Amino acid sequence: MSPLTLLIICWGGTGLVALVALLSLDHLPLVQTYMLREQLSVSVFGWAGFSWLFVAVLAYGLGDLAARAAQRRPPRMRLAFDLSKLARVTFIANLILLGVTGIWIMLTATKTGGIWHLAAAAYEDSLSTRDLLLETKLFTGMRLFYAALPATAGLAAGLLAAGQLTQRARFLMWIVLAVNTAALFVLPMVMSQRLLLLQLMLSAYITACVVRGRIIGVIWLAGALVLFGTLWVAREAVTNPLMQTTATQIASQKLLFYVVNDMWNAFAPLSTHTPIRTARFRWRG
Numbered sequence: 001m002s003p004l005t006l007l008i009i010c011w012g013g014t015g016l017v018a019l020v021a022l023l024s025l026d027h028l029p030l031v032q033t034y035m036l037r038e039q040l041s042v043s044v045f046g047w048a049g050f051s052w053l054f055v056a057v058l059a060y061g062l063g064d065l066a067a068r069a070a071q072r073r074p075p076r077m078r079l080a081f082d083l084s085k086l087a088r089v090t091f092i093a094n095l096i097l098l099g100v101t102g103i104w105i106m107l108t109a110t111k112t113g114g115i116w117h118l119a120a121a122a123y124e125d126s127l128s129t130r131d132l133l134l135e136t137k138l139f140t141g142m143r144l145f146y147a148a149l150p151a152t153a154g155l156a157a158g159l160l161a162a163g164q165l166t167q168r169a170r171f172l173m174w175i176v177l178a179v180n181t182a183a184l185f186v187l188p189m190v191m192s193q194r195l196l197l198l199q200l201m202l203s204a205y206i207t208a209c210v211v212r213g214r215i216i217g218v219i220w221l222a223g224a225l226v227l228f229g230t231l232w233v234a235r236e237a238v239t240n241p242l243m244q245t246t247a248t249q250i251a252s253q254k255l256l257f258y259v260v261n262d263m264w265n266a267f268a269p270l271s272t273h274t275p276i277r278t279a280r281f282r283w284r285g
Helices: 003-023 029-037 047-070 083-112 115-124 126-135 143-147 149-162 167-186 195-212 218-239 247-271
Strands: none
Touching: 003 047, 003 247, 029 247, 047 247, 083 115, 083 126, 083 143, 083 149, 083 167, 143 149, 149 167, 149 195, 167 195, 167 218, 195 218, 218 247
């Protein structure tokens, strides 16, 4: 799958979903509520913004095609790597990421009376629990440690797809994939960032396909989307326990709002006047 294909799929899918949502606003009261809360105006979505985005994608596409036409195929190179050793390094790096995340959660749990009390607090008031976790950060930027879990999972998937691993190395890579998936299924219940799980699954799948040089295991991709959908709905059920609407309806409309919001971010700069301020300096000789 080429970068141009990925670009077209991502922008095309996002634009199509956003268009359907905007045309169906009368039947999506929660999307309207979220848009009003975030001050997203429908008037932003005009032909000017669409034209600029079309020109941008067209320019990228022409550049990509021109680069392919001018590129000479380099000879295939065979690099000698000890993949089993790389697998062990990946496992150790992943242990560090999980270790820092685990210490952070355990320190937060001590403030609530234990891990089970922390889980109960997350269910009863996820926003307060999230604030408590943020207050207990070990150091600035510590959230990047669990945000890096998709990277080690993607590397593990690539090593498994490449083969040539010892039985122990394969076992370690399967552990990395399983533990990271479980961690990013549980943590977003409190810390949001649900897209980390989607990022993990997509990066692992795309990496495996790139290593094999073909599309493989479509059934795994379908299962990944089901898992992500379950997480998305569960998160809304935890954070909106008092709403009269079902968790599925809340989750689906929240997802539509996210897509509309992303497209609004692309259109808004092209429809809103932003004054340019010129700095003035006085020379003192």
